Amino acid sequence: MLTPESLKRIDREIAKYPPDQKQSAVMAALAIAQEERGWLSNEAIEFVAGYLGMAPIAAYEVATFYGMYDLKPVGKYKVSVCTNLPCMLTGGVDAGEYLKKKLGIGYNETTPDGLITLKESECMGACGDAPVMIVNNRRMCSWMNPEEIDKLLAELK
Amino acid sequence: MAILGAINPMLTVGLDGDRAWRLADYLTRGGYRALRRVLEGKMPQGEVINEVKKSVLRGRGGAGFPTGLKWSFMPRSFPGDKYVVCNSDEGEPGTFKDRDILRFNPHSVIEGMIIAGYAMGAGRGYNYIHGEIWEIYERFEEALDEARAAGFLGTNILGSGFDFDLFAHHGYGAYICGEETALLESIEGKKGQPRFKPPFPASFGLYGKPTTINNTETFASIPYIINLGGEAYLEAGKPNNGGTKLFSVSGHVNRPGNYEIPLGTPFATLLEMAGGMRGGRKLKGCIPGGSSAPVVPAAMMMDCTMDYDSISKAGSMLGSGAVIVMDETTCMVKALERLSYFYYEESCGQCTPCREGTNWLYKVVHRIENGKGRPDDLDLLASVTTNIMGRTICALGDAASMPVQSFIKHFRDEFAYHIENRKCLVPVDVQRAGSGFFTATV
Ligand SMILES: Cc1cc2nc3c(=O)[nH]c(=O)nc-3n(C[C@H](O)[C@H](O)[C@H](O)COP(=O)(O)O)c2cc1C
Ligand code: SF4
Ligand code: FES
Numbered sequence: 001m002l003t004p005e006s007l008k009r010i011d012r013e014i015a016k017y018p019p020d021q022k023q024s025a026v027m028a029a030l031a032i033a034q035e036e037r038g039w040l041s042n043e044a045i046e047f048v049a050g051y052l053g054m055a056p057i058a059a060y061e062v063a064t065f066y067g068m069y070d071l072k073p074v075g076k077y078k079v080s081v082c083t084n085l086p087c088m089l090t091g092g093v094d095a096g097e098y099l100k101k102k103l104g105i106g107y108n109e110t111t112p113d114g115l116i117t118l119k120e121s122e123c124m125g126a127c128g129d130a131p132v133m134i135v136n137n138r139r140m141c142s143w144m145n146p147e148e149i150d151k152l153l154a155e156l157k
Numbered sequence: 158m159a160i161l162g163a164i165n166p167m168l169t170v171g172l173d174g175d176r177a178w179r180l181a182d183y184l185t186r187g188g189y190r191a192l193r194r195v196l197e198g199k200m201p202q203g204e205v206i207n208e209v210k211k212s213v214l215r216g217r218g219g220a221g222f223p224t225g226l227k228w229s230f231m232p233r234s235f236p237g238d239k240y241v242v243c244n245s246d247e248g249e250p251g252t253f254k255d256r257d258i259l260r261f262n263p264h265s266v267i268e269g270m271i272i273a274g275y276a277m278g279a280g281r282g283y284n285y286i287h288g289e290i291w292e293i294y295e296r297f298e299e300a301l302d303e304a305r306a307a308g309f310l311g312t313n314i315l316g317s318g319f320d321f322d323l324f325a326h327h328g329y330g331a332y333i334c335g336e337e338t339a340l341l342e343s344i345e346g347k348k349g350q351p352r353f354k355p356p357f358p359a360s361f362g363l364y365g366k367p368t369t370i371n372n373t374e375t376f377a378s379i380p381y382i383i384n385l386g387g388e389a390y391l392e393a394g395k396p397n398n399g400g401t402k403l404f405s406v407s408g409h410v411n412r413p414g415n416y417e418i419p420l421g422t423p424f425a426t427l428l429e430m431a432g433g434m435r436g437g438r439k440l441k442g443c444i445p446g447g448s449s450a451p452v453v454p455a456a457m458m459m460d461c462t463m464d465y466d467s468i469s470k471a472g473s474m475l476g477s478g479a480v481i482v483m484d485e486t487t488c489m490v491k492a493l494e495r496l497s498y499f500y501y502e503e504s505c506g507q508c509t510p511c512r513e514g515t516n517w518l519y520k521v522v523h524r525i526e527n528g529k530g531r532p533d534d535l536d537l538l539a540s541v542t543t544n545i546m547g548r549t550i551c552a553l554g555d556a557a558s559m560p561v562q563s564f565i566k567h568f569r570d571e572f573a574y575h576i577e578n579r580k581c582l583v584p585v586d587v588q589r590a591g592s593g594f595f596t597a598t599v
Contacts, residue, residue, distance in 0.1 A: 018364065024346045027343070058347070062346065062347065065331060069329060088492075090407070090409075123251070123252075123499075127405065137291065
C-alpha cells in the first residue's frame with residue numbers, strides 16, 4: 001500500500017521507541033502515509049495499524065483526534081490560516097476572508113478544479129509573524145499580507 | 158530573525174547568522190561546556206539538582222513550578238527505565254518562543270536534557286514538537302544527529318559511563334497535548350487525553366515509568382545555570398524569579414517578536430522594545446501570559462513588572478510569557494469570542510463540565526457578539542465558569558474560564574453595551590483598520 005521509501009521512513013520512526021512500544025510511531029506513520037497519498041483513507045489507516053501491530057480502531061482513534069490528519073480527500077494544496085486572537089489582531093481573520101474571496105470558497109471547501117482546500121486553524125506558535133498560514137501541513141508562510149497571498153496563490157499550480 | 162531584542166540575555170546570545178543552530182557554532186559559544194563540567198567533573202547528581210534549586214528557575218511552560226524541586230521528586234533508586242521529556246508542543250495562543258529557541262539554539266535544549274537525564278538517572282528522552290512547525294522538527298532531528306556523531310548522545314558519553322539517548326516526536330494538531338499527561342499519552346501512540354493525577358509522572362509517566370516533563374525554555378536554561386552557578390542565575394532575575402525569560406510579544410505593537418529580558422523588567426520597557434503601540438494608539442488591555450491567563454486592563458498593566466509575582470498580584474499569570482497586546486481598536490467581546498471558540502474546539506471531551514461548559518461559553522459569547530445577547534447572559538457566563546472550574550481532570554477547563562471571567566470583570570460595560578445595543582462599542586471599520594491587513598504591513 002505504501003512505497004518502500006515511506007516504509008523506510010516509518011521504520012526509522014519505530015526505531016525511536018522501545019522495541020515493545022511500536023504503537024508510539026503511529027502519529028508519524030499516519031503523517032507519512034498522508035504525505036504520500038494526500039489523505040487518509042480507511043485502508044491507509046488499517047494498513048498503518050497492521051504495520052505497527054495495533055488494532056485498527058486504535059489507529060483510527062488517533063487519526064480522528066489530531067487536527068492535521070485529513071480523513072477526506074483535500075485539494076492538491078491545503079492552505080490552513082490561523083485566525084486565533086493574537087493573529088486576528090494583526091490580520092489573521094482578514095487574511096482568511098481575503099483568501100475566501102479570491103478562491104470563491106469557504107473554510108473546509110475545495111476549489112472546483114481540486115487545486116486548493118481552505119482551512120481555518122488554531123495557533124501555530126508563530127503569532128509574531130501574523131498573518132500566518134501553512135501549506136500542506138509542511139510549509140509555514142509568514143507575514144501574509146494581500147501581496148504575499150497573491151504571490152502564494154500564483155505559485156500554487 | 159525573530160528574536161528582536163534583549164537585555165542582559167543568556168539564551169539568545171550570539172544567535173545571528175544562518176548557522177547559529179549548528180553544533181560547531183554552539184561549541185564556539187561555549188556549548189556543551191556545562192555537560193563536560195558535570196560529567197568530566199563527576200558532579201554528584203544531587204549537586205546538579207541543588208544548583209537548579211538555587212537558581213530558582215521556574216518552569217517556563219506555564220505553571221511556573223520550581224524546576225529543581227520537580228527534579229527532586231524523581232525516585233533515586235528506581236531500578237528500571239526513567240525518562241525526561243521536553244514539551245515543545247507550543248500551542249498556547251500568543252506563544253512562539255520555543256520555536257525560536259529550537260530554530261536558533263537547539264543544542265541548548267539537547268544539552269539541558271542530557272544534564273537533566275544525568276541528574277535524575279534517566280537514560281532516554283523525547284522532545285515533543287508542535288506538528289505545525291515542521292521545519293523546526295526536521296532541524297531538531299539534524300541537531301540530534303550532530304550531537305550523536307560528536308559523542309554527546311549515546312553510550313558512555315564523554316567517557317563518563319553515562320548513557321543517554323534522545324529522540325524527537327511530533328504532534329499533529331491538538332492543543333491539549335501541551336498538557337503534560339496528554340503529551341505522554343500522545344507519545345504512547347494514543348489520543349491525547351489527560352490522565353487523572355495522582356499518580357504524577359514522577360512515579361507513573363511515559364510507559365508507566367518515572368518521567369519528568371519540562372518546557373523547552375526550561376531545559377534550554379540548564380546549561381546557563383550550570384555554567385554561571387545557581388546563585389548568579391537567580392541574581393540575573395529578581396528574588397523568587399530566577400534568570401531571564403523570553404517574552405513573545407504579539408498583537409498591536411510595531412515590532413511583534415521575541416524579547417529576552419531579566420524577570421522583573423517593567424512591562425513599559427518591554428512594550429518600548431517591541432516598538433511601542435502600533436500607529437501610536439492607546440493600550441486597552443493585555444494578556445500577559447498566553448491566552449489562558451486573565452486579561453489585565455491598560456493602567457494596571459503599565460504598573461507591572463514582568464515576573465511571576467508582579468503579574469500574579471495584578472490578578473493574572475505570567476504563564477508561558479506570551480504577551481498579547483490589544484489597543485483601543487479591539488472589540489473585547491470579539492476577542493473573547495475567538496478565545497472561547499478555541500477552548501471549545503480543543504477540549505478533549507473527557508469531562509462533562511469542560512466539554513459542555515466550553516460549548517456553552519462559546520455559544521453565549523458568540524450570541525452576544527452577534528447582537529443576540531440576552532440581559533442575563535453575563536450572569537449565565539459567570540455561573541458556567543464556576544461550574545467548570547476545579548471540576549475537571551486537567552487545567553484546560555480553568556484555562557477556558559479565566560478569560561471569560563476576566564474579560565467580563567474588566568470590560569463589563571463593553572459587554573453590557575453589546576447586549577443592549579446589539580452591536581460593537583468599537584465600530585467594525587475601526588476594528589478592521591486596527592489589524593493593518595489592508596494597509597501597509599509593519
Ligand atoms: C491545556 C494545557 C496546555 C498546555 N500547553 C503547554 C505547552 O504548549 N507547552 C508547555 O511547555 N507546557 C504546556 N502546558 C503545561 C504542561 O502541562 C507542563 O506543566 C509543563 O510542560 C511543565 O514544564 P515546566 O515546569 O518546565 O514549565 C499546558 C498545560 C495545559 C493544562
Ligand atoms: S478539562 Fe477538558 S481538556 Fe482537560 S481532560 Fe477534561 S475534557 Fe479534556
Ligand atoms: S495565534 Fe496565530 S500563530 Fe499563534
